[in-house]
Amino acid sequence: MDSFRSKIIPVTTILAGVVVLWYVFAVILNAPFQRDLDQRGNETPGAVEFIGKTLSQPKPTLPAPHQVAVNFFENTFLRSVTSSRSLVYNAWVTLSSTLLGFGFGTALGIVIAVGIVHVATLDRSLMPWIIASQTIPILAVAPMIIVVLAAIGITGLIPKALISTYLSFFPVAVGMVKGLRSPELMHLDLMHTYNASASQTFWKLRVPASVPFLFTSMKVAVAASLVGAIVGELPTGAVAGIGAKLLAGAYYSQTIDIWSALVAGSIVAALLVMAVGIAGRLVDRAMGGRPA
Amino acid sequence: ADKVTLQLKWVTQAQFAGYYVAKAKGFYDAEGLDVDIKPGGPDIAPEQVIAGGGADVIVDWMGGALAARDKGVGLVNIAQPFKKAGMELVCPKAGPIKTEADFKGHTLGVWFFGNEYPFYAWMNKIGLKTDGGPDGVTVLKQSFDVQPLIQKQADCISVMTYNEYGQVLDAGYKPEDLIVFNYSAMGNDLLEDGLYTLEDKLKDPAFEDKMVRFVRASMKGWKYATENTDEAAEIVVDAGGQDENHQKFMMKEVAKLIDNADGKLIPAAYERTAKALLDQKIISKEASGAYTTAITDKAIK
């Protein structure tokens, strides 16, 4: 908690800086349209009035922070959490498939890493194809995945979670291959002298040694998983979730909605990443980690 | 009740009000149908969904359906609720473009994903190249919104009468500030929203009967929607459509494209569509058997 308090001042200072910059850009980016509008309406507002107008357009190019804040507040606190317009509800929809996908993805990534580290055949043959798989643009194949899964009767949470899985397993696999191979050679030699089985070496040496890599990869993976969940909401009809809000906003040019959905997504992301970070620190402490 | 899955071409909005009304008003129930309406989304191709067995019937534009048919998916038009096209190109009057003759050397926004055929057919007709050279036009792939126009990234953009045109107005443009090239008005329109199913399945009399009932109820829905536009828009919002005012606007505009709600396909429009596609080599061979009037004939007497 102490560390929490020590963060408040820096975070708020930097946020304040971001907000100021944001206002400046809002005026700059919204000005051309406002000028056009005034021209067509034959109005010649003064500078202050003009700036005020740029910051209160209904569909601005860059919404002003207070517009986003108001929208965010309304959609978060003033709506029942079961309403499809509530950001809480939509964030929850996205979060649930994120977490499921992250779970699958982490597990799959670890399984692949274990396979690659232990089975020579996999090391040589699998990795190039996993890399290739990652270069397939998800948004292009997501609809096909959804179609195929729907054809075999899988709908709902799972298809979206699978897209999260697809995006999140790779960072974990890459990180864990490195992590599982990072024990010092002397420690491996030690296990060798005990004629420890591969699984004993794995659990007692490789896994603990890979922990820093694991949690770092998991931070990247949980973020990727959230992106996947959001992307996965589009081809499933975009009925609910942060992705659906983004899409609806984009479709009707409701930039304020887009930004407040983006803010919601970012907050969820920050919370998830911090949760992984805290888990990592707890594990480190349980492993007798030495304070820096 | 018989189950029917309908795959829409886009997200839930008044463009598909007829089906939502038919469901909400019990017209499908009355025909003994249990209809599942699946909204679409960006880059979801209804043709793929039906080929993969994910739907019994889809809403599609003729261009997309014929292209799929050319690739071996036996899509057949069984009804054509939209008689006129809603697509148009709009340009701000303050900009450089007043007539077709001004296009040369300018940037035009177009949707892709199978929505680009009417535009290319038109350019083909007036003999403009689309490669971005000085004696042709530069084409932009437009995203969902009307920003390219507001930001002046394009000189003209594509809109649907019932959707983006409204957004342009919302953005502060008045109709007199805009130059509009409407595809239907120019006689360049290609058929838009129609109902398609697979010809193999249609050979089954039971399925055919199901489709007859489906089309009958759907057109009843469309009729009701065009007569009660505000109520229809509310039904759409209840089904997940966004922004009630916008849906009401959209419903009114869509109603203008429906015309009589009999779902009958006009063969001349079909011929024009098929020819335009062949001219652009979107399809490799003459389309044949791509529509049937049998269903609408039985459905609407």
Next chain:
Amino acid sequence: MTWLKPSWQAALAFLLCLAALALGAMSKPEVAALAQPTATIAYPYMGAKGLIIGLLLIAALVSVVKLTPIVEAIVLFVGAHAAAWLLIKGIAGFEGTALAPYFLLLAAAWLLAWRCVTLLSSLRPSESAARNALRLVIPAIFGAWILIIWEAVTRGAGIPFILLPPPSAIGARIANSLPILGSDVRQTIFKAVLIGYVVGNLAGFVVAILADRVPFLRRGLLPIGNMVSALPIIGVAPIMVMWFGFDWPSKAAVVIIMTFFPVLVNTVAGLAASGHMERDLMRTYASGYWPTLLKLRLPAAMPFIFNALKINSTLALIGAIVAEFFGTPVVGMGFRISTEVGRMNIDMVWAEIAVAALAGSVFYGVVALIERAVTFWHPSVRGG
């Protein structure tokens, strides 16, 4: 001591062949032909069926005999691939009519190929030329079988072309669309991806160093950096188009946002990875922040940083391609993919995907090679 050695793949392949023999007809036309012996109905594998099964059985049998691994691998290689070739060639003209024995034989051939790969990966040749050759051959066989199975299944089961075209069609498409693919690659990879990758990685790195150097920023920037982590592309891409226009700069901006976070997180973790005694050593030299960073902490952080660079090499590609779904000039890999899906030219979509996969693999491979050179001292590279 016997002259036999067991291999479950061979045994299973053997059983599958027998099952295929027992089930009889390979395709629907053959069933029809058998039902009407008088009519002349053409059907696949009129003469080849015996040959296929024979090839597979012989390969399976030879592989359980104790031979040198090379000879065994060659026999398996030839048997499996010849059988697969005959199977695929035979179904031509009869797509979608295959019955169970077709798939059983395919599975048998695949098992033998698997056995072949296992054998090859257990080889430890002493010449480095042979080692390098194996390094290429093993993933190549693995990859070839992905394609073989894909080809055989899509054709055998008659999967609609617009759902999944067979690789042969994709290959043909690649071959006769080279100019288009070339211009798409130029637009997407050489402009958006490379620039975005470099700038994004640098940005993440610089922010990580800043956060490390200035404790105030560390406490303030990292939580905000975490928020950037999931700015979803579909939300950001339209905004970037608004800000940076339709052409590649907006795509590069999306790539920057996507690649920023992995580098940030990994650099921060890596900077904490140097040992205590080493850090104490630098303290005894009263080494300032920057020399310690340069000489100790960054080298020790490299294994982490390279993880991020590797992840980003594929992420950047996805980002640029997906960003092109949201408004572009009419060129680029993402543009092509979304447009050709709409036109039902799924073979072109897969052609672009194949090019993307190839480019991504090369990109990743280059990064991995640099990693080996830079972190040669790390146990994961030295062997372990």
Next chain:
Amino acid sequence: MSEQPPAVVSASKLGLTFQTNDGPVQALSNVDLTIGKGEFVSFIGPSGCGKTTLLRVIADLERATSGTISVNGMTPEQAREKRAYGYVFQAAALFPWRTIERNVALPLEIIGLSQAEQAERIKRTLALVNLAGFEKKYPWQLSGGMQQRASIARALAFDADLLLMDEPFGALDEIVRDHLNEQLLDLWARTNKTICFVTHSIPEAVYLSTRIVVMSPRPGRVTDIIESTLPKERPLDIRETPEFLAIAARVRDGLRAGHSYDD
């Protein structure tokens, strides 16, 4: 037991060459050596002469590039798989995420001892190396010598018939060292283990061993093998006897002969 104790380690013409970035390094060359059951053999030689490498070859941690070697009549690999030996590395090699007692427990977990048996052995061996009271500490909370003792405790807890110890007492003060020397001799006498012991201390080598192998550097060769004539029962003050000093002198001469310093 037969009259002629079977060879525990038997090497002939053993050689090992490392390939490095700037050319090959010959670490062992032409080593002939037989170690019988129950022997206590010390290896002594200048730094870098190949003592560690030889121990590693016996332990199947390194593969000889020429010559042959057998351990308990098997290849080193088979012997290792039979868990024929315990190894004390030159550095402590403790797992930083395990407490001292969990570090000692590691080999016991691997061979699958019961919890009770583990606890008993941990307690006994930690007491032996005088680390009682430090069970719950992590390695970085111990001094260098204490870490080394923890690693000795770990090897002793493993309780194999062959002990390979690479400078186990290098980081210890004289008194702890004397104490552990006595304990080790006692253990050896009681259990009839075979011990291969690398050390830099001539008195330690003479005090402990039945045989002393003197090595010389680059390439590592065995230059002398000295049989100890001391009795099996060795009180600490045996180190002042003339017999002891004579052996020590012989070792020193052997060392000096093989050494590369000319001063």
Next chain:
Amino acid sequence: MSEQPPAVVSASKLGLTFQTNDGPVQALSNVDLTIGKGEFVSFIGPSGCGKTTLLRVIADLERATSGTISVNGMTPEQAREKRAYGYVFQAAALFPWRTIERNVALPLEIIGLSQAEQAERIKRTLALVNLAGFEKKYPWQLSGGMQQRASIARALAFDADLLLMDEPFGALDEIVRDHLNEQLLDLWARTNKTICFVTHSIPEAVYLSTRIVVMSPRPGRVTDIIESTLPKERPLDIRETPEFLAIAARVRDGLRAGHSYDD
């Protein structure tokens, strides 16, 4: 130079307590010590008694929890920032990504020496520790003792006026050790450096030092400080003189008294 050499290290009532997961560990208690310029002070004491900790406090790697300490009349931190000392750790602490010569070059790069000067010092110090020919090897390609020597070379190349050495010769054989002892004495005599030297070897401590600090464990206290009466000029065979042996005996007694073993 003044008659009364100024104190290089001066500690009074120094104490240090580590907080650990299972309670505090008092590593140093009430240490009073003054080391004058040009002195050679050895620290000897049982394993875990706080020798390393004391050196680390002098080097500002650990902060004392009670008492005061000054180095060259400054706080340890200021002294460290002035690069007042070179430190040899108990373990080698070489960077695996640098060859031996680049490891030795590390401190020289940091203080910003010219390339030529660096090359000269590297060559000289590597020759001193007998590692010539191993310049291009990586640390993992060296034996334990060779790594330790590389780390000594690194500290010597740094060439500070105060040398803190934590068991630098622990992993070396007697002959190399004798050689390095001589070299170190020579260097000390020539340059008038102040040296703090931790060792477990009583003869080494007596041979090298002007003063020997005997410590006892838990909590680490200074139990005896023995002034050497040996001349500054010390040939190796001084170790057989009665004077030498007398001092050694006194150190041994001091050690034994402070030791926790009762045998």
